[in-house]
Amino acid sequence: xxxxxxxxxxxxxxxxxxxxxxxxxxxxxxxxxxxxxxxxxxxxxxxxxxxxxxxxxxxxxxxxxxxxxxxxxxxxxxxxxxxxxxxxxxxxxxxxxxxxxxxxxxxxxxxxxxxxxxxxxxxxxxxxxxxxxxxxxxxxxxxxxxxxxxxxxxxxxxxxxxxxxxxxxxxxxxxxxxxxxxxxxxxxxxxxxxxxxxxxxxxxxxxxxxxxxxxxxxxxxxxxxxxxxxxxxxxxxxxxxxxxxxxxxxxxxxxx
Amino acid sequence: xxxxxxxxxxxxxxxxxxxxxxxxxxxxxxxxxxxxxxxxxxxxxxxxxxxxxxxxxxxxxxxxxxxxxxxxxxxxxxxxxxxxxxxxxxxxxxxxxxxxxxxxxxxxxxxxxxxxxxxxxxxxxxxxxxxxxxxxxxxxxxxxxxxxxxxxxxxxxxxxxxxxxxxxxxxxxxxxxxxxxxxxxxxxxxxxxxxxxxxxxxxxxxxxxxxxxxxxxxxxxxxxxxxxx
Numbered sequence: 001x002x003x004x005x006x007x008x009x010x011x012x013x014x015x016x017x018x019x020x021x022x023x024x025x026x027x028x029x030x031x032x033x034x035x036x037x038x039x040x041x042x043x044x045x046x047x048x049x050x051x052x053x054x055x056x057x058x059x060x061x062x063x064x065x066x067x068x069x070x071x072x073x074x075x076x077x078x079x080x081x082x083x084x085x086x087x088x089x090x091x092x093x094x095x096x097x098x099x100x101x102x103x104x105x106x107x108x109x110x111x112x113x114x115x116x117x118x119x120x121x122x123x124x125x126x127x128x129x130x131x132x133x134x135x136x137x138x139x140x141x142x143x144x145x146x147x148x149x150x151x152x153x154x155x156x157x158x159x160x161x162x163x164x165x166x167x168x169x170x171x172x173x174x175x176x177x178x179x180x181x182x183x184x185x186x187x188x189x190x191x192x193x194x195x196x197x198x199x200x201x202x203x204x205x206x207x208x209x210x211x212x213x214x215x216x217x218x219x220x221x222x223x224x225x226x227x228x229x230x231x232x233x234x235x236x237x238x239x240x241x242x243x244x245x246x247x248x249x250x251x252x253x254x255x256x
Numbered sequence: 257x258x259x260x261x262x263x264x265x266x267x268x269x270x271x272x273x274x275x276x277x278x279x280x281x282x283x284x285x286x287x288x289x290x291x292x293x294x295x296x297x298x299x300x301x302x303x304x305x306x307x308x309x310x311x312x313x314x315x316x317x318x319x320x321x322x323x324x325x326x327x328x329x330x331x332x333x334x335x336x337x338x339x340x341x342x343x344x345x346x347x348x349x350x351x352x353x354x355x356x357x358x359x360x361x362x363x364x365x366x367x368x369x370x371x372x373x374x375x376x377x378x379x380x381x382x383x384x385x386x387x388x389x390x391x392x393x394x395x396x397x398x399x400x401x402x403x404x405x406x407x408x409x410x411x412x413x414x415x416x417x418x419x420x421x422x423x424x425x426x427x428x429x430x431x432x433x434x435x436x437x438x439x440x441x442x443x444x445x446x447x448x449x450x451x452x453x454x455x456x457x458x459x460x461x462x463x464x465x466x467x468x469x470x471x472x473x474x475x476x477x478x479x480x481x482x483x484x485x
Binding site: 069070071072073091094095099101102103104105106107108109110114118119121122123124148157 | 262265266269273276277280281336339340341342344345346347348349350351484485
């Protein structure tokens with residue numbers, strides 16, 4: 001596998017301690033049909049750190065990632081990415097965040113190469129053709145680049161979705177179960193990407209159950225339980241105190 | 257200026273993506289062409305063999321077939337975005353929401369233009385109507401009608417794409433809004449086929465232009481909200 005090239009924006013190049021926190025949330029909460037998926041999370045993640053979000057199914061990991069990616073809006077509380085508000089500065093946050101979700105966001109009737117070309121056009125990737133080919137090589141899909149995604153396995157789709165992230169210049173990468181559906185080679189690709197992003201000073205938040213595999217890359221962990229932070233450990237991450245009239249209180253009132 | 261150029265590039269990339277997917281899957285074009293042919297044949301059977309009656313009904317039948325088939329076309333084009341979370345991914349790209357609307361509408365317009373021209377030809381053959389002698393005003397009517405249907409259809413397909421009952425909701429929402437377009441297009445087509453004896457063609461085409469402008473502006477201004485949570 002060739003050496004992965006990570007393109008970073010100038011905002012990721014400064015010394016990590018001189019950059020604003022990559023993620024700062026205050027009482028961040030999200031309800032679905034009146035039921036809290038995230039019930040008031042106050043968290044700070046420093047720049048250039050790799051943090052794992054741990055917790056059982058339904059603990060709120062995916063909801064937190066989706067809120068930070070601006071895929072959904074908070075019901076209560078507020079959050080910032082690189083000092084930009086998740087609610088007010090949506091467009092600017094989207095320029096800084098790359099998100100790998102459970103769904104791959106790929107078009108079945110396009111080939112792997114066409115999917116990445118489209119993503120490059122949407123991301124305004126400079127030197128797009130060369131970057132697309134390099135991304136295909138980085139996720140080991142060159143041989144299948146001309147095949148329609150409809151015929152891809154779940155693992156190949158995930159690799160292609162990872163390749164899409166390589167076309168942008170994110171300062172924050174959000175990965176939701178990046179090892180799911182991947183074979184040993186695919187998992188090795190994720191390992192290589194994690195190492196490359198860390199090296200480039202990109203902040204990484206990973207929701208995963210593969211804690212042993214992630215351990216060499218992690219600076220810290222956050223454990224979520226029933227939508228709130230249960231424990232925080234490591235460096236570059238902190239759980240902030242919650243105010244008396246915070247979202248947790250409002251969520252409790254809303255769902256009473 | 258550079259922002260406008262960036263929006264145009266984004267819109268063209270989305271339209272190109274839809275065109276490639278459509279050419280591969282032929283989701284929208286084939287089904288809508290067959291559907292419009294069936295609609296025309298059934299209306300023809302219902303009206304009987306009286307050629308004068310068929311010719312008189314031709315403008316209305318033409319636009320009913322185009323509008324009904326257009327409903328299918330815009331719905332199918334938006335269904336591309338339901339592939340494995342593609343709509344959410346599209347929304348997360350840091351691009352102008354107007355450009356996304358324009359790109360989706362351009363894809364819809366391409367299908368609607370093909371559909372309108374094919375149905376116009378079919379009406380000429382099936383109902384013995386001389387479309388060749390009035391080709392220019394008919395072409396203008398078809399283009400303006402296609403723009404309006406694509407503009408309205410893109411917006412309402414965006415409204416309904418996440419709904420389970422989208423096939424029912426789309427015509428319920430879209431057809432009332434399209435009523436002015438249907439009226440103007442039928443009148444313009446009838447005037448063009450009759451040689452515009454009362455000089456009303458221009459007024460109906462102006463109404464179509466006004467309808468298109470209003471719907472494009474409204475769609476571009478509001479479509480972005482449909483993409484958000």
